[in-house]
Amino acid sequence: MLRVFSVYLFLTIFQAVTSQIPENCRRPPPGGVTPVDCCKLPTIFTDEDYKECGIEKGPLPKTRGPEVCSEHVCILKRYNLMKDDDIVDREALAKFLDDWAKKNPEFKDAMEQTKKKCLDKELPGPPEICEANKIGFCTLVVTFDNCPTMVESAECNKLKEHMDSCKAFYPF
Structure with a gap:
């Protein structure tokens, strides 16, 4: 799920929503790594799912x-x-995330936060951004923020710092 809903959706949603976001938070994070590179997440969807879609x-x-x-x-x-x-x-979707977390218990807290922040309310954004994209992006950000399997590297630490400094501009 997280690979599908990449951090670059962030740019589409938030550039369209507001111009009050600092320039550095409207660009891809520095370093060339993405949240899915730094948060080692067990597979949620299969290769066949990706191919079929x-x-x-x-x-x-x-x-x-x-x-x-x-x-x-x-x-x-x-x-x-x-x-x-x-x-x-x-x-x-909440049940799906619960079932996935049962198989991957280290992510239980991250999935609880995801449900609370991404599923319990309507997410803001322009109408041309579909609900599936908004929820997917929210899931990416919240899971990354609560990731129990974060890779310790200079690049991932830099990404985490970037995401933390821009967190105030995320509407969830």
Whole structure:
């Protein structure tokens, strides 16, 4: 899930939402590493899921915007986590995250925080950003912030510092 919902969605959402965000928080974090490089997360979705939904696995997605929304919706539909094409089934997604956390108990607290911050309220953002993308980005940020398997490296420490310094501008 986190690889699908990359940190670059951050740029799309927040550049469109407000211009009050400092310039350094509107750019990709420095160092070339992403949250999924630094938070070693067990697999949530399968390679087959990615293939079936037309998602090219790699460090970063090739596209942003409505195309990515359809890919995210596709993944969620494969697990019956959508009510329809526009509405995420938040109750089903919460159960999905609970079930995943049971298999990966070190992430239980991160998933509890994700449910609280990403599923218990409507997330802000422009209407052209679909709910699946907003929830996915929120999940990425909250899981990264609460990651129990953070890689200790200069690059990951720099990314964590960047994310911490920009955290005040995240609307969740």
